[in-house]
Amino acid sequence: MVSAVSDDRRYVLTLGCLDRPGIIAAITSFIAEFGGSILEAGYHSDLETGWFFTRQSIKASTVPFGVEELRERFRQIADELGPDTEWQVHDSGLRRRAVVLVSKEGHCLHDLLGRASAGELPATIEAVIGNHLDLAAMAEAHGIPFHHVPFPKDPAERGPAFDQVRELVDKHDPDAVVLARFMQVLPERLCEHWAGRAINIHHSFLPSFVGARPYHQAFVRGVKLIGATCHYVTAELDAGPIIEQDVIRVDHADGVSDMVRQGRDIERVVLARGLRWHLESRVLVHGKRTVVFS
Amino acid sequence: MVSAVSDDRRYVLTLGCLDRPGIIAAITSFIAEFGGSILEAGYHSDLETGWFFTRQSIKASTVPFGVEELRERFRQIADELGPDTEWQVHDSGLRRRAVVLVSKEGHCLHDLLGRASAGELPATIEAVIGNHLDLAAMAEAHGIPFHHVPFPKDPAERGPAFDQVRELVDKHDPDAVVLARFMQVLPERLCEHWAGRAINIHHSFLPSFVGARPYHQAFVRGVKLIGATCHYVTAELDAGPIIEQDVIRVDHADGVSDMVRQGRDIERVVLARGLRWHLESRVLVHGKRTVVFS
Amino acid sequence: MVSAVSDDRRYVLTLGCLDRPGIIAAITSFIAEFGGSILEAGYHSDLETGWFFTRQSIKASTVPFGVEELRERFRQIADELGPDTEWQVHDSGLRRRAVVLVSKEGHCLHDLLGRASAGELPATIEAVIGNHLDLAAMAEAHGIPFHHVPFPKDPAERGPAFDQVRELVDKHDPDAVVLARFMQVLPERLCEHWAGRAINIHHSFLPSFVGARPYHQAFVRGVKLIGATCHYVTAELDAGPIIEQDVIRVDHADGVSDMVRQGRDIERVVLARGLRWHLESRVLVHGKRTVVFS
Amino acid sequence: MVSAVSDDRRYVLTLGCLDRPGIIAAITSFIAEFGGSILEAGYHSDLETGWFFTRQSIKASTVPFGVEELRERFRQIADELGPDTEWQVHDSGLRRRAVVLVSKEGHCLHDLLGRASAGELPATIEAVIGNHLDLAAMAEAHGIPFHHVPFPKDPAERGPAFDQVRELVDKHDPDAVVLARFMQVLPERLCEHWAGRAINIHHSFLPSFVGARPYHQAFVRGVKLIGATCHYVTAELDAGPIIEQDVIRVDHADGVSDMVRQGRDIERVVLARGLRWHLESRVLVHGKRTVVFS
Incomplete structure (x- = not known):
């Protein structure tokens, strides 16, 4: 492409x-x-x-x-x-670069790696950084370096870990810093540092179900559709400009684990679409809204 | 049917x-x-x-x-x-009865009247009650009595108007009290009195954008899909058990008025589906969630 | 608008x-x-x-x-x-004119009349022409003249009836001739005469299920989604340039009559969208394809 | 699960x-x-x-x-x-077995391998068989044996190759033979031999666009939605009982290559859903139709 x-x-x-x-x-x-x-x-x-x-x-x-x-x-x-x-x-002749931040859940990373291998992603994935080791083998099987940065349990002590992530990311000078189910809230200084380049996939249809365990929240509220949202990361949690969203129908027979499973299919594709549009300079941000020339 | x-x-x-x-x-x-x-x-x-x-x-x-x-x-x-x-x-041999509460926006009422005429709605519409006169002619063109109950501007003084609505509704002993863009928050005593029978169509994908002007809220937040929610009315605003929801895609080119127009197509069909399921005893409520045997 | x-x-x-x-x-x-x-x-x-x-x-x-x-x-x-x-x-300061052709099924006409009344349709409906009398009252309740043109059973003898329809249509010089479930195949000379102005709603996701009884065909084939297609009328049946399509999910529990009922919700909205885009000069035809600046 | x-x-x-x-x-x-x-x-x-x-x-x-x-x-x-x-x-305590047949396009295989690794697929993938070598490395990176069975250019001479495929498949006695963009028409005897177990993903919304190059056909016809269909393989091409279908919206700006790319996202998920339901004994076939207790 x-x-x-x-x-x-x-x-x-x-x-x-x-x-x-x-x-x-x-x-x-x-x-x-x-x-x-x-x-x-x-x-x-x-x-x-x-x-x-x-x-x-x-x-x-x-x-x-x-x-x-x-x-x-x-x-x-x-x-x-x-x-x-x-x-x-x-x-467009200069290939763009992405760095992917992950935790334990591998479905988004696996999807991005597959798209990159197939030449479908308009970027190379330069590195994968995880706060757990679970996805090291997945990255390495695709020949992508994996960096493990353990995070302390106490959120107040995570500063040095974030500094290390920043350093690892910045040496690639990436066009996109992809939070592929990274599950860590970026500190404000990183949000600002990567402004317009850090892209998150949140596993709900924002602004519904901000924060932790959105599928659990969705189950409790009894919604009939669940969704995913790809957005730029800003200092306010899950409130950055939205690039793309989509939903899938659920019903009373779907428990939380069914929502988690079905939601993955939406997360994958919403992240991939949003990232692609970002990388192809199709997304213009104005305040809290985006113009997407898809 | x-x-x-x-x-x-x-x-x-x-x-x-x-x-x-x-x-x-x-x-x-x-x-x-x-x-x-x-x-x-x-x-x-x-x-x-x-x-x-x-x-x-x-x-x-x-x-x-x-x-x-x-x-x-x-x-x-x-x-x-x-x-x-x-x-x-x-x-099912006993035809069910519905009373519809409206304000000025007629698209949901028009849709319900069409379905009722076509024999598609498993109920007769016994009466339409409006706090404005705008939709009187529409109801009467379908041979349905319209009752005008003006509401005072001051919410604190609306008690008697709600009493009058209650009386007009109750004399039909309806199986469904349909708030078809009624735009008035029912007092707690009416929510309880019509518990399990009062059905509202809210013009957003709940729990996003509770309350007033949801399309305006959606525009400001920059969402990429807008929706509608059909739910039972409870004392907590827009928080009752959800019967049905659906969404439609919007993009940056859609202003608030475009969302209002496109949203109507979703509101109509979500209300009609939810009401139909309610009338056919397909909806079982358990706490804040519903089981819908559709 | x-x-x-x-x-x-x-x-x-x-x-x-x-x-x-x-x-x-x-x-x-x-x-x-x-x-x-x-x-x-x-x-x-x-x-x-x-x-x-x-x-x-x-x-x-x-x-x-x-x-x-x-x-x-x-x-x-x-x-x-x-x-x-x-x-x-x-x-856009000149209000556009539409004439609607119908048969017995009123859901599309009812929907268009509602949109026209609400000022949502960028056209006035000048007349409704039916080959049956079923929808006369519906048109007249909205103050729209209804013309009844009975069609002989034998398709070979329908020429004069089509001539009469043409004459009734042409005296309004309409911007759109809307076949709202008209159920009659226009003769080639009328397709040519109204080329680029005659718009049909077909109750399937074309090119699947061309011709008669598409929901029946869909049931027999066991599809999991049913649809509707709004297209310009050309001499080849159901093969004209497509303006808009949409689908709705069905499952094994849906018989033909359920598909008919659910399909109506798609037909209505697909026709309304397609017609709106046509009237706002958003549709450019090139060969068998359309460019839609929606 | x-x-x-x-x-x-x-x-x-x-x-x-x-x-x-x-x-x-x-x-x-x-x-x-x-x-x-x-x-x-x-x-x-x-x-x-x-x-x-x-x-x-x-x-x-x-x-x-x-x-x-x-x-x-x-x-x-x-x-x-x-x-x-x-x-x-x-x-359900006996883990089910699947064999996957592929050609050159790897997106469906990559997706299935990811789901299998994540424990999301209720089966083990026992082997991958390809008529080209392109996907050997992908299978082997997941520790799955890959068998290369070259197919002669002349369809009339492919009998022995199909025999070899059959032998390779049958030694695993699989619960599912998955044609993951295999691009070869199975001979009737294999359709019968694997009846009720051979599952294909066709890259169109069947019955539209049977056979070769469905996205090209879709482009030429100017449809506004493209789709994918997961179905049981029968002797009649692309006419077996449908398990699952889905669609995605396209517009005039999407060329054939855009449709191919976007269609992959639908193919993946439709195949995964259909295969899952098959493996969990949720699909009952009756004639040309399926009952899916999803």
């Missing part, structure tokens, strides 16, 4: 700014001037916030200069769109 | 009791003894609570005595199942 | 042409030049067919001239995009 | 026979007589065929004799239910 093969290579421009007439014309005229071919284009004018968002996927082979010059030239367009404008140009 | 035509007529037995071996044998042997034909049978042993639930739909024409004698005879079986046993026998 | 109130009024441009660099720039620069504000923009480059599609919804109050002049001016842009270019500009 | 640990061990009785009053009483009285505790019970009276189906899951520790004697004793009950009665008693 996304590879270094020149004909598939794309420069992906994402931009958010205050809306006003002429933005699309300015951007697309800029691209047309050098003969750039737009393969995918998404636009969204948010009438409630007055904000404008776009994602342009330009065929790299139709750009007569490099990505750095593309960024340089575009800067002038962006500057005219106002001081709050945020934008990026991502080169 | 459910009518007085003898060959379709069913006696529907529902029962909940502490689980122990032999219950199904006791009940079905009782039915077999008089040659009763079971058209539908549902069983559920709840391993988490140790409770047993069943619903038996018996072809009325295979019962060689009336429904009163059926109840009389079954009482002996039930007595042996322990003092906490709860059971009912419902005669 | 769509009304003549000036601030909501939109000019909706839809266009399909052979893809090449610069199209978006040409169109949006054209709009930017007169200060037009784009409220919604959809683009699609079909890599498999080399075709480009767009829909632009321009705030009418930002266009300093009338819709006719807008069309006149845009013609020059369109001419430069090649001879196969197809485009339209639709003024 | 299903293991040899005595307290979880279940004897699962499945039965189909001509419906008549008293069957449930006969079966459950039989179980009650020896004090058997029923953990799960499913019943279905098919009004269209006059056939009755049941599944009873009995807690093994409440049966005061072995499974063989249970079968022996039940035989008398079954004999009284008529000559067409079919029944089985399955001991």
Whole structure:
């Protein structure tokens, strides 16, 4: 899908700014001037916030200069769109990197490893870090280094362990830090440090059932659908911008363990979709909401 | 579907009791003894609570005595199942009655009236009661009496209005009191008075977005699916036992008004399904959870 | 949603042409030049067919001239995009008109009438035409004229009846001819005459179960989901371009009559969505496929 | 879920026979007589065929004799239910065995291996057989023997290869022969030999898009949902009794390769669900239809 093969290579421009007439014309005229071919284009004018968002996927082979010059030239367009404008140009020819944080439950990791092996994930998994050893063999069977960082029982004493995780993660300078059922609440300083890159899969349909044991909570409440939510990690627990959600039907015959089992099928696919969209620069965050050009 | 035509007529037995071996044998042997034909049978042993639930739909024409004698005879079986046993026998030959409470939004009422006209709802709608006049014409076009009970602005002064609603409802002795976007919180005494009969449609996927303006809350939180919940009304707001829920996908392009519009399609069908199951004695309540033999 | 109130009024441009660099720039620069504000923009480059599609919804109050002049001016842009270019500009300030064809089953008509009454359908229903009288009262209760055109039993003799239907339809010059469970196969000449305007709801997930009694076919095949399809009518039965589809889960306990009942909930909503998108100029047809900017 | 640990061990009785009053009483009285505790019970009276189906899951520790004697004793009950009665008693304490047939696409195999490792699949995967070598390493990384059986290009010459597959499969006497994207049409004699045990995942929502390249067919037809179907293999291609189906939404922006990628997520989960239900004796086949006590 996304590879270094020149004909598939794309420069992906994402931009958010205050809306006003002429933005699309300015951007697309800029691209047309050098003969750039737009393969995918998404636009969204948010009438409630007055904000404008776009994602342009330009065929790299139709750009007569490099990505750095593309960024340089575009800067002038962006500057005219106002001081709050945020934008990026991502080169799909550069393979993206992910680091995965896990605990004992392996279904999400197994799924991600399978997608990575099949070339379906637009990233390489650089390392897996676990606070338990349970998933070491799974990572290593796929040739991915596994790092074990034991966590003390007392949450107040976990600072050094988080520092070690941070160090292990940061040396890969990853595009995505994936909390694949990591089960640890990141301290605020890590949330900020990895802002916009740390992605969690929560095993409920948020905002229902924040925090621990969501399937148990779902059983007690007697809901008829259970879900999973992929979201960016922020300092407030399970309250970050939502990238993707999905649900599956349950009924009175499903106990907590049945929900846990069936929920895994949703967790896997919701995480995979959310991560993919993040890696392909399809997700633009604005406050607590996301624009997803899927 | 459910009518007085003898060959379709069913006696529907529902029962909940502490689980122990032999219950199904006791009940079905009782039915077999008089040659009763079971058209539908549902069983559920709840391993988490140790409770047993069943619903038996018996072809009325295979019962060689009336429904009163059926109840009389079954009482002996039930007595042996322990003092906490709860059971009912419902005669599908008796058409059930519903009263609908509304405010200004007519989509749920319109849908219920259509189903009732088409003979799809296993009940007659006896009356519609509104705290506004907006839906009077809609009810009357279907030949259903509409009663207007204006509500004072100050919630503290609504007691007499609720008394009037209660009186209007109770004279129909309805099997279902349907809050079809009624938008008023029932006082505790009415919740208790109509316990197990008052059914609400809430326009969110509960327990997310309890209370007022749930679509607005959903927009602010940036969820990717919106939903609706049909539940029994209890004194705690939007916390009664859930009968049915469903969701529909939304994305960043959907503003609050789009969610309101799309949500209506879910509200209609979730209310109709939940109400149908209630009227066909398919819903057994146990604590905050429901067993639905759909 | 769509009304003549000036601030909501939109000019909706839809266009399909052979893809090449610069199209978006040409169109949006054209709009930017007169200060037009784009409220919604959809683009699609079909890599498999080399075709480009767009829909632009321009705030009418930002266009300093009338819709006719807008069309006149845009013609020059369109001419430069090649001879196969197809485009339209639709003024949302002009309320669209629909005529509904029915037979005996009223659930789709009832649903459409409810949406029209609630102002949710971006069209007025000008007339209902039935080959049976069953739904006359339903239409008339909503103040919509009903025309009865009886159809002879022998399909070979139905020509004059179709001529009469055509005449009744055409005098409203409708934007949509809605076959709401009409159950009659339109003759080829009518398919051509109403090409791109005749919309059917078929009660299966096409291409499964073409033709008569699809729920019966679904039961016999033992499928686990049943569906409905909203599509443009073409001469080949149930093979026209699909606008929208959806499904609902069934199981072994659902007989044909249960499927019929549950299927209605899907038919209603699939037709309503498809019709809405058609009326809002969100559907572009290319060969047997549709692009839907929903 | 299903293991040899005595307290979880279940004897699962499945039965189909001509419906008549008293069957449930006969079966459950039989179980009650020896004090058997029923953990799960499913019943279905098919009004269209006059056939009755049941599944009873009995807690093994409440049966005061072995499974063989249970079968022996039940035989008398079954004999009284008529000559067409079919029944089985399955001991969940005996771990079931599966053999998986594959070609080049590994996503279904990877998923099954993950579920087996996690103890989520109620079977051991005894062997993987491929007509290509692509997935040998994947199987072996999980410690499962892989057998390579090359298939000649000419379908007419594949007889010996199928014989070899049959021999490799049969020596494990498997409860399930899983065609996990095997891409080869089984010859009729193998369909008959493995009748009721060979399970296929077809990458479309059957009966739409039988045969080769279903996603390509789906793209050409312009459907708005794509699906997958898990079914028993019979001599007629893709026409065997359906165990499970599901769908996922696509739109005009999804090309064939996008459908292939998104479809994998449905294939995986539909196969896993269908296989699980088969292995837990939840699927009863009657003609071309299945009763699934899920």
